[in-house]
Amino acid sequence: MTDRDPQRVTVLGAGVMGLTAATELSGRGHAVTLVDPALGPGGHGCSWWAGGMLAPWCEFENAEEPVLRHGQSAIDWWDRNAGGVARNGTLVVTLGRDRRELDRFARRTHGFEAIGGNRLAELEPDLGGRFDRALFFPAEAHLDPRAAMAGLQAGLAARGIAVADRMPDDAGRLVDCRGLAARDILPDLRGVRGEMLVLRCPDIALSRPVRLLHPRVPIYLVPRGDGVFMLGATMIESDRRGVVTARSVMELLSAAFALHPAFGEAEIVETGADARPAFPDNLPRIGRAGDRLYANGLYRHGYLLAPALAMQLADHIDTGERPEFWHETDDQR
Amino acid sequence: MPVFYGTTVDSPLMLGTAQYPSPAILAAAFRASGAGVATVSLRREAGGGQDFLRLMQGLGVRLLPNTAGCHTVREAVTTAHMARELLGTDWIKLEVIGHTDLLAPDVFALVDAARELSAQGFKVFPYCTEDLSVCGRLLDAGCEVLMPWGAPIGSGLGLNNPHGLTALRAAFPDVPLVVDAGIGLPSHAARAMEMGFDAVLLNTAVARAGDPVAMARAMALAVDAGRAARAADPIESRDMAVPSTPVIGKAFLA
Numbered sequence: 001m002t003d004r005d006p007q008r009v010t011v012l013g014a015g016v017m018g019l020t021a022a023t024e025l026s027g028r029g030h031a032v033t034l035v036d037p038a039l040g041p042g043g044h045g046c047s048w049w050a051g052g053m054l055a056p057w058c059e060f061e062n063a064e065e066p067v068l069r070h071g072q073s074a075i076d077w078w079d080r081n082a083g084g085v086a087r088n089g090t091l092v093v094t095l096g097r098d099r100r101e102l103d104r105f106a107r108r109t110h111g112f113e114a115i116g117g118n119r120l121a122e123l124e125p126d127l128g129g130r131f132d133r134a135l136f137f138p139a140e141a142h143l144d145p146r147a148a149m150a151g152l153q154a155g156l157a158a159r160g161i162a163v164a165d166r167m168p169d170d171a172g173r174l175v176d177c178r179g180l181a182a183r184d185i186l187p188d189l190r191g192v193r194g195e196m197l198v199l200r201c202p203d204i205a206l207s208r209p210v211r212l213l214h215p216r217v218p219i220y221l222v223p224r225g226d227g228v229f230m231l232g233a234t235m236i237e238s239d240r241r242g243v244v245t246a247r248s249v250m251e252l253l254s255a256a257f258a259l260h261p262a263f264g265e266a267e268i269v270e271t272g273a274d275a276r277p278a279f280p281d282n283l284p285r286i287g288r289a290g291d292r293l294y295a296n297g298l299y300r301h302g303y304l305l306a307p308a309l310a311m312q313l314a315d316h317i318d319t320g321e322r323p324e325f326w327h328e329t330d331d332q333r
Numbered sequence: 334m335p336v337f338y339g340t341t342v343d344s345p346l347m348l349g350t351a352q353y354p355s356p357a358i359l360a361a362a363f364r365a366s367g368a369g370v371a372t373v374s375l376r377r378e379a380g381g382g383q384d385f386l387r388l389m390q391g392l393g394v395r396l397l398p399n400t401a402g403c404h405t406v407r408e409a410v411t412t413a414h415m416a417r418e419l420l421g422t423d424w425i426k427l428e429v430i431g432h433t434d435l436l437a438p439d440v441f442a443l444v445d446a447a448r449e450l451s452a453q454g455f456k457v458f459p460y461c462t463e464d465l466s467v468c469g470r471l472l473d474a475g476c477e478v479l480m481p482w483g484a485p486i487g488s489g490l491g492l493n494n495p496h497g498l499t500a501l502r503a504a505f506p507d508v509p510l511v512v513d514a515g516i517g518l519p520s521h522a523a524r525a526m527e528m529g530f531d532a533v534l535l536n537t538a539v540a541r542a543g544d545p546v547a548m549a550r551a552m553a554l555a556v557d558a559g560r561a562a563r564a565a566d567p568i569e570s571r572d573m574a575v576p577s578t579p580v581i582g583k584a585f586l587a
Contacts, residue, residue, distance in 0.1 A: 062354050107543075190388070237385035239383075278355075282354065
């Protein structure tokens with residue numbers, strides 16, 4: 001496939017990967033059909049439960065280099081295609097006795113300013129006096145995942161692309177973005193369970209995500225506006241979905257309470273649990289399986305890496321170029 | 334090489350499988366370490382964690398399931414049975430946590446659980462303190478291996494009570510002893526081996542290192558060095574200098 005002629009492409013799955021792929025492909029003039037049994041994004045996909053942090057510098061603490069490189073371009077992509085991106089940076093703090101966690105985090109990341117209590121109080125007045133040290137990553141951003149997916153869906157609708165619940169007769173090229181549901185064609189894919197809470201706590205206002213480092217229970221809080229916060233997230237080697245466990249809720253809430261006691265009075269608006277699709281190296285892959293291309297394994301970096309994958313996928317369909325995240329099985333070599 | 338319940342393992346280095354950046358890095362760290370045993374936690378992973386267990390089974394080392402996160406005899410016994418069923422092994426690293434902050438063993442519940450599991454045919458590896466009486470009770474309960482802590486789990490503090498560990502070695506010369514938990518640096522691992530311990534078990538020091546694979550290799554070298562030193566019969570330390578070059582016959586008046 002070396003021509004740039006418009007093609008008929010059917011994208012399977014309307015999670016963050018499917019929506020970004022459909023957006024990128026239709027933006028380049030391809031005739032895209034988007035298929036999802038639920039007729040759109042929702043709780044059946046793990047991107048519904050995500051934090052929406054666009055935090056490549058922070059993630060680099062425990063992720064590999066491609067996450068840092070591609071994550072940076074994701075911020076602009078989301079701004080361009082969905083809007084609603086808040087570019088207020090990220091704050092990283094730790095409780096007094098875990099100060100070494102902050103040192104370790106600083107050693108393994110860059111792109112931050114090490115700040116003291118006064119500067120912290122300027123940035124987030126409600127955290128003033130609670131921490132005397134923090135790391136501020138000014139170039140990071142965050143979004144509301146559900147709003148972002150709705151934004152992409154609206155953009156597609158404006159191009160005349162509605163989500164269908166079944167494959168069209170003339171599907172053209174198939175692009176499989178079904179996440180963990182694609183284990184039927186991707187045996188290496190595993191689930192990594194994450195649990196989250198949505199809290200309403202009008203007593204606290206934050207302008208940016210705050211990460212509280214802890215040797216056992218690291219958490220983050222992402223402000224959703226109007227006193228609503230997403231609190232996440234556990235990382236458990238399990239593909240169990242559905243309800244949260246008491247232990248995880250206890251751990252997450254205790255950590256939030258330690259960040260600020262006002263969270264003790266918060267309303268629990270929602271709880272959620274799902275499993276992130278991941279390959280053994282926790283890096284995403286684009287590849288071919290049977291009759292289709294696939295893009296999958298975004299692990300905890302759905303919003304951070306989906307734009308890069310979508311662009312690589314579209315480049316591949318346009319020019320045949322081998323994507324950076326290309327993966328070949330032994331029998332394809 | 335250490336012999337546990339009649340089975341010789343390939344290396345005195347035992348590694349945990351939690352907290353690695355990815356299963357691929359975990360597997361590379363195991364290859365670099367030559368570790369003979371991998372501990373796996375079942376309590377949180379059991380519901381739907383089969384994919385991860387399958388990856389661990391693919392490491393090609395013997396799996397030692399543990400009861401991490403259990404606080405009572407009943408929880409630990411149930412988890413041990415689940416592990417036997419899922420992994421087909423009667424080895425169980427028995428952890429019964431008594432103090433949440435330090436993750437210190439509840440030694441009373443530990444002895445009870447060890448007795449019950451041993452009677453049910455399990456080969457119990459108890460995570461214990463270096464207390465001589467507790468260790469004696471665990472042997473009475475049917476344990477044929479002891480795994481005293483060096484320091485609290487994940488603390489990286491090393492060997493907090495070297496005298497106690499040395500006394501334990503001396504008290505039970507024929508029991509396989511493993512320093513479990515607290516090792517943060519290769520020098521800690523080497524020291525445990527120099528003291529005559531049969532093996533060391535560690536996780537965080539490798540998994541959370543900036544380069545887990547390089548740290549796994551460093552731990553392997555340290556364990557080898559410590560074991561070789563022990564076998565070489567090290568000298569006793571002493572207060573007075575002992576010159577290593579003979580002085581008699583030297584022309585000291587010249």
